[in-house]
Amino acid sequence: MLTPFIKRTTDEQATGQPVVMEMGSAQEFGLVLTLLALALLAGLIFDAMALSLLLAVLIWLGVQIRQFRRVYRWSRRPWRRPRNGFDSWFNLAYRPYRALMRERVRSRQVTARLRQILDLVELIPDGVIVLSANGEIEGMNNAATRILQIGDNDVGLVLSTLVRSPDFVSFIRSKEVSEEPQILEFTSPVNPDHTLEA
Structure with missing residues (x-):
């Protein structure tokens, strides 16, 4: 040229x-x-x-x-x-x-x-669930799938319809942001003998 x-x-x-x-x-x-x-x-x-x-x-x-x-x-x-x-x-x-x-x-x-971040999220032993502003499940790691017995077919569903705990539902719907992290303990929807934290 x-x-x-x-x-x-x-x-x-x-x-x-x-x-x-x-x-x-x-x-x-x-x-x-x-x-x-x-x-x-x-x-x-x-x-x-x-x-x-x-x-x-x-x-x-x-x-x-x-x-x-x-x-x-x-x-x-x-x-x-x-x-x-x-x-x-x-x-x-x-x-x-x-x-x-x-x-x-x-x-x-x-x-x-993003792949690196997702790989890191998969390594976390705690369940991680990504929710939309409406409370719909957008994604989750393997630990969340195992703990709550939910899967890819539950993506798009509202989490509060899968985890039927009144305390958990009000915790999810709470819009308040506090300086200290709020921790909620509730009974596992899969195994009533286990207690989960959110």
């Missing part, structure tokens, strides 16, 4: 990073000069300057439409690097592509971090 003609702005001094505005590539500039020279030559030879210039403009327009179609096809599935021949068209697609790739890397990092 050829180096584009660039114009640097005064923003470079403010940010410390160069701000590059694409003015077109040397390849595009060369094509324009070639088409213009051929149009002028054909116009002089055939004494049809207007027709020759019109033909050169149409060829240039065809080249630009082809580049536009490449960007359009790429934009429908931007998972691979754009394949435009001219720098100005390539940069038009490459900047969003680069931003997409950065977001994919960030998403992978966040997903990996």
Whole structure:
């Protein structure tokens, strides 16, 4: 790929990073000069300057439409690097592509971090249940599954309908936040001989 003609702005001094505005590539500039020279030559030879210039403009327009179609096809599935021949068209697609790739890397990092957290939650011997604002079960670790005899099919159900203890229900519905953690002891819904803490 050829180096584009660039114009640097005064923003470079403010940010410390160069701000590059694409003015077109040397390849595009060369094509324009070639088409213009051929149009002028054909116009002089055939004494049809207007027709020759019109033909050169149409060829240039065809080249630009082809580049536009490449960007359009790429934009429908931007998972691979754009394949435009001219720098100005390539940069038009490459900047969003680069931003997409950065977001994919960030998403992978966040997903990996969440997996690590979930693995740590699975190691906790206490039961951990994630509830929505409405008290619906969104997830749980293996210890919670074992202690309360609930499973993946209970995800989406309201926890207070599965654990039928009036004290537990009022504890879950309590919206008060105190400085000291509140601990509730209640009888296990699975084994009445066991006491659970929440």
